[in-house]
Amino acid sequence: GAGVSQSPSNKVTEKGKDVELRCDPISGHTALYWYRQSLGQGLEFLIYFQGNSAPDKSGLPSDRFSAERTGGSVSTLTIQRTQQEDSAVYLCASSPDGHPGNTIYFGEGSWLTVV
Amino acid sequence: AQTVTQSQPEMSVQEAETVTLSCTYDTSENNYYLFWYKQPPSRQMILVIRQEAYKQQNATENRFSVNFQKAAKSFSLKISDSQLGDTAMYFCAFMKRWDAGNMLTFGGGTRLMVKP
Numbered sequence: 001g002a003g004v005s006q007s008p009s010n011k012v013t014e015k016g017k018d019v020e021l022r023c024d025p026i027s028g029h030t031a032l033y034w035y036r037q038s039l040g041q042g043l044e045f046l047i048y049f050q051g052n053s054a055p056d057k058s059g060l061p062s063d064r065f066s067a068e069r070t071g072g073s074v075s076t077l078t079i080q081r082t083q084q085e086d087s088a089v090y091l092c093a094s095s096p097d098g099h100p101g102n103t104i105y106f107g108e109g110s111w112l113t114v115v
Numbered sequence: 116a117q118t119v120t121q122s123q124p125e126m127s128v129q130e131a132e133t134v135t136l137s138c139t140y141d142t143s144e145n146n147y148y149l150f151w152y153k154q155p156p157s158r159q160m161i162l163v164i165r166q167e168a169y170k171q172q173n174a175t176e177n178r179f180s181v182n183f184q185k186a187a188k189s190f191s192l193k194i195s196d197s198q199l200g201d202t203a204m205y206f207c208a209f210m211k212r213w214d215a216g217n218m219l220t221f222g223g224g225t226r227l228m229v230k231p
Contacts, residue, residue: 033218033219045218048218093160
Protein backbone atom coordinates (compact mmCIF):
# COMPACT_ATOMS: atom_id res chain seq x y z
CA GLY A 1 0.00 0.00 0.00
CA ALA A 2 0.91 3.65 -0.10
CA GLY A 3 1.52 3.93 3.62
CA VAL A 4 1.67 1.96 6.84
CA SER A 5 -1.75 0.51 7.55
CA GLN A 6 -2.96 -0.42 11.03
CA SER A 7 -6.10 -2.15 12.24
CA PRO A 8 -8.29 -1.80 14.14
CA SER A 9 -8.28 1.96 14.36
CA ASN A 10 -10.05 1.84 17.69
CA LYS A 11 -10.59 -1.07 20.06
CA VAL A 12 -12.42 -1.22 23.37
CA THR A 13 -11.87 -4.40 25.35
CA GLU A 14 -12.65 -5.68 28.78
CA LYS A 15 -9.95 -6.11 31.35
CA GLY A 16 -8.49 -9.60 31.16
CA LYS A 17 -9.26 -10.18 27.48
CA ASP A 18 -6.60 -10.72 24.83
CA VAL A 19 -6.25 -8.30 21.90
CA GLU A 20 -4.44 -8.42 18.58
CA LEU A 21 -3.31 -5.34 16.71
CA ARG A 22 -2.27 -5.59 13.08
CA CYS A 23 0.29 -3.64 11.07
CA ASP A 24 0.81 -3.78 7.32
CA PRO A 25 4.07 -1.94 6.50
CA ILE A 26 4.97 -0.14 3.32
CA SER A 27 5.67 -2.68 0.60
CA GLY A 28 9.36 -3.57 0.40
CA HIS A 29 10.26 -2.17 3.82
CA THR A 30 12.29 -4.68 5.79
CA ALA A 31 12.35 -2.79 9.08
CA LEU A 32 9.21 -2.64 11.25
CA TYR A 33 8.70 -1.02 14.64
CA TRP A 34 6.01 -0.87 17.30
CA TYR A 35 5.72 2.10 19.66
CA ARG A 36 3.21 2.87 22.38
CA GLN A 37 1.90 6.36 23.06
CA SER A 38 0.18 6.93 26.38
CA LEU A 39 -0.66 10.00 28.45
CA GLY A 40 1.56 9.09 31.34
CA GLN A 41 4.56 7.65 29.51
CA GLY A 42 4.73 9.53 26.22
CA LEU A 43 6.09 7.60 23.25
CA GLU A 44 7.84 4.34 24.10
CA PHE A 45 9.64 1.87 21.88
CA LEU A 46 8.25 -1.67 22.12
CA ILE A 47 9.82 -3.95 19.50
CA TYR A 48 11.81 -3.85 16.25
CA PHE A 49 11.95 -6.33 13.38
CA GLN A 50 14.64 -6.22 10.69
CA GLY A 51 14.44 -8.74 7.87
CA ASN A 52 15.05 -12.28 9.09
CA SER A 53 17.05 -11.22 12.15
CA ALA A 54 15.86 -11.94 15.67
CA PRO A 55 13.61 -9.08 16.81
CA ASP A 56 14.73 -6.53 19.37
CA LYS A 57 12.17 -7.06 22.14
CA SER A 58 13.90 -4.84 24.67
CA GLY A 59 10.99 -2.40 24.93
CA LEU A 60 8.19 -4.86 25.67
CA PRO A 61 6.86 -3.91 29.13
CA SER A 62 5.89 -7.41 30.29
CA ASP A 63 5.52 -10.99 29.13
CA ARG A 64 1.88 -10.29 28.37
CA PHE A 65 3.10 -8.48 25.27
CA SER A 66 4.34 -10.34 22.21
CA ALA A 67 4.68 -9.63 18.52
CA GLU A 68 5.36 -11.58 15.39
CA ARG A 69 6.04 -10.75 11.80
CA THR A 70 4.98 -13.29 9.24
CA GLY A 71 6.75 -13.58 5.89
CA GLY A 72 8.72 -10.45 6.57
CA SER A 73 5.66 -8.28 6.02
CA VAL A 74 2.55 -8.07 8.21
CA SER A 75 3.06 -7.86 11.97
CA THR A 76 0.70 -8.62 14.83
CA LEU A 77 1.11 -7.23 18.34
CA THR A 78 -0.69 -9.35 20.92
CA ILE A 79 -1.53 -8.24 24.44
CA GLN A 80 -2.73 -11.01 26.72
CA ARG A 81 -4.88 -10.50 29.82
CA THR A 82 -5.19 -6.78 29.16
CA GLN A 83 -4.95 -4.34 32.05
CA GLN A 84 -6.23 -0.78 32.28
CA GLU A 85 -2.67 0.55 32.09
CA ASP A 86 -2.41 -0.98 28.62
CA SER A 87 -4.80 1.71 27.34
CA ALA A 88 -2.83 3.69 24.79
CA VAL A 89 -2.31 4.33 21.10
CA TYR A 90 -0.14 1.64 19.55
CA LEU A 91 1.84 3.01 16.61
CA CYS A 92 3.47 0.87 13.95
CA ALA A 93 6.20 2.19 11.67
CA SER A 94 8.39 0.89 8.87
CA SER A 95 11.56 1.94 7.06
CA PRO A 96 13.30 0.67 3.93
CA ASP A 97 16.19 -1.24 5.47
CA GLY A 98 16.70 -0.18 9.06
CA HIS A 99 19.59 2.16 8.30
CA PRO A 100 19.59 4.89 10.93
CA GLY A 101 19.49 7.63 8.32
CA ASN A 102 16.39 6.33 6.56
CA THR A 103 13.02 7.91 7.15
CA ILE A 104 10.72 5.98 9.44
CA TYR A 105 7.09 6.09 8.28
CA PHE A 106 4.35 5.77 10.86
CA GLY A 107 0.80 4.49 10.63
CA GLU A 108 -2.17 6.22 12.22
CA GLY A 109 -2.14 3.91 15.21
CA SER A 110 -4.58 1.64 16.99
CA TRP A 111 -6.30 3.28 19.95
CA LEU A 112 -6.80 0.65 22.65
CA THR A 113 -9.09 1.28 25.59
CA VAL A 114 -9.28 -1.32 28.35
CA VAL A 115 -12.38 -1.01 30.55
CA ALA B 116 20.72 6.01 27.97
CA GLN B 117 19.52 8.95 25.96
CA THR B 118 16.94 11.46 27.16
CA VAL B 119 15.10 14.11 25.18
CA THR B 120 13.44 17.08 26.86
CA GLN B 121 10.91 19.49 25.42
CA SER B 122 10.33 22.21 27.97
CA GLN B 123 7.31 23.83 26.31
CA PRO B 124 4.14 21.72 26.72
CA GLU B 125 2.05 24.19 24.73
CA MET B 126 2.69 27.12 22.44
CA SER B 127 0.62 29.34 20.22
CA VAL B 128 1.45 31.62 17.32
CA GLN B 129 -0.44 33.90 15.02
CA GLU B 130 -0.81 32.83 11.42
CA ALA B 131 2.10 34.07 9.26
CA GLU B 132 4.32 34.63 12.30
CA THR B 133 7.44 32.69 13.29
CA VAL B 134 7.66 30.30 16.23
CA THR B 135 10.54 28.35 17.76
CA LEU B 136 10.12 25.05 19.60
CA SER B 137 12.85 24.00 22.01
CA CYS B 138 14.48 20.61 22.48
CA THR B 139 17.46 19.51 24.52
CA TYR B 140 18.92 16.04 24.76
CA ASP B 141 21.47 14.15 26.75
CA THR B 142 23.79 11.54 25.27
CA SER B 143 27.35 10.31 25.46
CA GLU B 144 27.32 9.42 21.78
CA ASN B 145 29.25 11.47 19.25
CA ASN B 146 27.43 10.38 16.12
CA TYR B 147 23.64 10.39 16.07
CA TYR B 148 20.54 11.69 14.31
CA LEU B 149 17.96 14.18 15.53
CA PHE B 150 14.44 14.53 14.21
CA TRP B 151 11.34 16.64 14.52
CA TYR B 152 8.06 14.82 13.97
CA LYS B 153 4.61 16.37 13.62
CA GLN B 154 1.51 14.58 14.87
CA PRO B 155 -1.79 16.12 13.72
CA PRO B 156 -5.15 14.95 15.12
CA SER B 157 -5.07 12.04 12.68
CA ARG B 158 -2.38 10.57 14.98
CA GLN B 159 0.02 9.80 12.13
CA MET B 160 3.55 10.88 12.96
CA ILE B 161 5.07 12.76 10.04
CA LEU B 162 8.77 13.52 9.69
CA VAL B 163 9.34 17.27 9.49
CA ILE B 164 13.11 17.53 9.43
CA ARG B 165 16.24 15.50 10.18
CA GLN B 166 19.74 16.50 11.30
CA GLU B 167 22.85 14.34 11.31
CA ALA B 168 25.09 15.24 14.22
CA TYR B 169 28.32 15.18 12.21
CA LYS B 170 26.95 17.84 9.84
CA GLN B 171 27.53 21.34 11.13
CA GLN B 172 25.12 22.96 8.70
CA ASN B 173 21.61 23.35 10.06
CA ALA B 174 18.95 21.41 8.17
CA THR B 175 16.21 23.29 6.33
CA GLU B 176 12.99 22.07 4.73
CA ASN B 177 10.95 24.89 3.18
CA ARG B 178 9.42 26.86 6.11
CA PHE B 179 11.04 24.59 8.70
CA SER B 180 14.60 24.98 9.92
CA VAL B 181 16.60 23.88 12.92
CA ASN B 182 19.20 25.48 15.16
CA PHE B 183 21.51 22.61 16.07
CA GLN B 184 23.98 23.38 18.85
CA LYS B 185 25.93 20.16 19.38
CA ALA B 186 28.03 21.36 22.31
CA ALA B 187 24.95 22.62 24.12
CA LYS B 188 22.96 19.52 23.07
CA SER B 189 20.19 21.72 21.80
CA PHE B 190 18.01 21.19 18.72
CA SER B 191 15.29 23.80 18.24
CA LEU B 192 12.76 23.94 15.41
CA LYS B 193 11.82 27.22 13.76
CA ILE B 194 8.60 27.43 11.79
CA SER B 195 8.40 30.49 9.57
CA ASP B 196 5.21 31.93 8.06
CA SER B 197 3.08 29.70 10.30
CA GLN B 198 -0.01 28.21 8.68
CA LEU B 199 -3.21 26.88 10.22
CA GLY B 200 -2.21 23.40 9.02
CA ASP B 201 0.85 23.54 11.26
CA THR B 202 -1.40 23.08 14.29
CA ALA B 203 -0.28 19.75 15.79
CA MET B 204 1.83 18.06 18.42
CA TYR B 205 5.54 18.29 17.67
CA PHE B 206 7.98 15.71 18.94
CA CYS B 207 11.74 15.95 19.05
CA ALA B 208 13.47 12.57 18.73
CA PHE B 209 16.96 11.08 18.94
CA MET B 210 18.50 8.03 17.31
CA LYS B 211 21.99 6.64 17.80
CA ARG B 212 23.76 6.38 14.47
CA TRP B 213 25.00 2.84 14.82
CA ASP B 214 22.33 1.43 17.05
CA ALA B 215 21.31 -1.90 15.57
CA GLY B 216 17.83 -1.46 16.98
CA ASN B 217 17.35 1.95 15.43
CA MET B 218 15.20 2.94 18.37
CA LEU B 219 13.83 6.48 18.42
CA THR B 220 13.81 8.20 21.81
CA PHE B 221 11.13 10.87 21.91
CA GLY B 222 10.63 14.00 23.96
CA GLY B 223 7.34 14.67 25.69
CA GLY B 224 6.01 16.83 22.87
CA THR B 225 4.91 20.44 22.37
CA ARG B 226 1.35 21.22 21.38
CA LEU B 227 1.39 24.05 18.84
CA MET B 228 -1.70 26.02 17.97
CA VAL B 229 -1.67 28.42 15.05
CA LYS B 230 -4.30 31.12 15.46
CA PRO B 231 -5.98 32.91 12.55
